[in-house]
Amino acid sequence: MNCDKIQDRFADYLTGDLEEEARREVKDHISACDSCRTEIENLTAVWAKLGVLPEEQPSGELRHRFYSMLEAYKGEMAAGQTPARARFLSGWRDWISFRRPAFATSFSIFLLLLGVGTGLLVSGSGGKSARLTSLQKEVQDMRQTAALSLLSQPSASERLQGISYTSAVQSPNTKTLEALVNTLNTDPNPNVRLAAVEALYLFRNQPGVKSSLVSALAVQDSPLVQIALIDLLVEIREQRAAAALEALIKDEKLNPDVKKLAEQGIKQLI
DSSP: OHHHHHHHHHHHHHOOOOHHHHHHHHHHHHHHOOHHHHHHHHHHHHHHHTTSOOOOOHHHHHHHHHHHHHHHHHHHHHHHOOOOHHHHHHHHHHTTTTGGGGHHHHHHHHHHHHHHHHHHHTTSOGHHHHHHHHHHHHHHHHHHHHHHHHSSSHHHHHHHHHHOOOOOOSSSOOHHHHHHHHHHHHHHHHHHHHHHHHHHHHTTSSSHHHHHHHHHGGGOHHHHHHHHHHHHHHTTOOOTTEEEOOOOOOOTTTTHHHHHHHHHHHHHHH
């Protein structure tokens, strides 16, 4: 039996799932093959280290919140409950049992389910308002945490997903806004920068956002991003952009279409 077929059996060999004859074949092969013997020794060392790693457990706060919601669910079931709520709590219970390799998917599903759950709570009694407010804040915080993590990834598609996460945030914190501005100014992908423009448009009334959009004009080299910024600044009637547009049209290498739009923008802002 060749090395490839033997190595395909290494995982089962380490877990003890091979039948006796197959296990003997593996042992005979690695005793005669230096390459496979080194491979199995390395895998054995990794396997041993994995065996002593502590099992990840949900935090005490998460566990307490889950059981509190479960008790509330049991009480509400006695009075009649909707299938959607049952699905929500089932999804929550599945999420808290995640393991690290599947964390990203579980985290996204959790955000969705938690958002559905907060919506369902709106129709409840006034006594649930505090819990609803708390859940809404947690969703907002987790969206921003996920967005910040995705914005630092090397994949443009992941960075785009991070920007999309921010669109559902009602009151972004300073870190989120700074990350969006930094993405607009430094991201190597024009499509990601365009998405950042759209996201910042949603937060244009947040402190510092308008001035950041004006400043971004001077560092953009993509005509598409420049056009998007000019359109945005003219639409929100940001008069401070007039000076930035005047400086922009002095660039001899400026795209003619961008220059024309900038000149029109100046007329509209002055």
